[in-house]
Amino acid sequence: MxxxxxxxxxxxxxxxxxxxxxxxxxxxxxxxxxVPRATIEDILALASRAPSGTNTQPWKVYVLQGAARDALVEKACAAHDAMYADPALAQEYREEYDYYPTRWVSPYIDRRRENGWGLYGLLGIAKGEKDRMHAQHQRNFRFFDAPVGLMFTMDRVLGRGSLMDYGMFLENVMLAARARGLHTCPQAAWNGFAKIILPHVGAGEDEMLLCGMSLGYADLDAHVNTFDTPREPAASFTRWVE
Known part of the structure; x- marks a missing residue:
């Protein structure tokens, strides 16, 4: 040092x-x-200062812009539409690791519901409007119109501790982006489409998709960007041991 x-x-x-x-x-x-390439390079270089167990640095990043980005959007949206038409196809698109729990309990399920219905309520999407829900969910696979899409992978040989390390790297990416006037959206929604994404970006067979991320300049006039997710006060999750 x-x-x-x-x-x-x-x-x-x-x-x-x-x-x-x-x-x-x-x-x-x-x-x-x-977003200039030099800016993206600066963000990733700074993010790499994230801590990792024994300095393993498990992150691998694929940056999609232009035609490569647009081609992935078309592939993912086509698969998403096909799954909507035939839900049985969901078995073909399964995430490799469990991002969410297999059994939801309070308070986590309550926060999840509050988040989902809060967003849909802001957009005027009522319960049961499946076509509109599908269209809004598909915005994920259009990178919410961001000009830059990022895909994050790591080698399967690594342990669960590397997932914790990776989270700190991802947060660094998002904060470094904010420092440069950019915004982001981390997206686990992409995880089920690993069989489409990994060959598209040229990832190796030993790599596992962790998540995607949209990166760009926020549309300040978009109503959806007024959505604010609440946070629990620190006192509710902190115990002082003295």
Whole structure:
């Protein structure tokens, strides 16, 4: 470790706090406002400072722009539409690891429902409007119109601890993006389409898809971007042991 890193003083903690507090899952981007490659490279280089057990650095990133992005969107949307028409096809598109629990319990199921119905309520999608729900869910597979799509993988040989390491890397990506005026949306929705995504990006057979992410400039006029997810107060999840 360099002396400069040890001695570094964060002179503007308010900006760090603002980057954290202003991060949210952006669901509408400006498609026609590109993100320079150099900016993406800077974000990923900074994010790589995330800690990882014994410095294993398990992250692998695939950046999709232009024609490669658009081609993946078409493939994923076609598969999503096919599954909607024939739910039995869902068996062909299964995520490789359990992102969500197999059995939901409170308070987690309550927060999940609040989040889902809160978003649909904001968009005026009523319970039972399956076509509109499907269309909104498919926005994931259009990267919410973001010009940049990111796919994150890691080698299957690694253990569950690497998933924790990876989470810190992903958060660094999102905060570094905020520092540069960009927004993101981390997306586990892509995980079921690994059999489409991994060959498309040229990933190796030993790689596992962890999630996707949309990256770009937020559409400030989009109503969906006013959706605010609540957080529990720190006192509710903290126990002081003295």
């Amino acid at each position: 360099t002396l400069s890193r040890v001695a570094t003083v964060v002179a503007d903690p308010g900006s760090v706090d603002a980057a954290i507090a202003s991060r949210f899952s952006c669901r509408a981007f400006l498609r026609d406002r590109p």
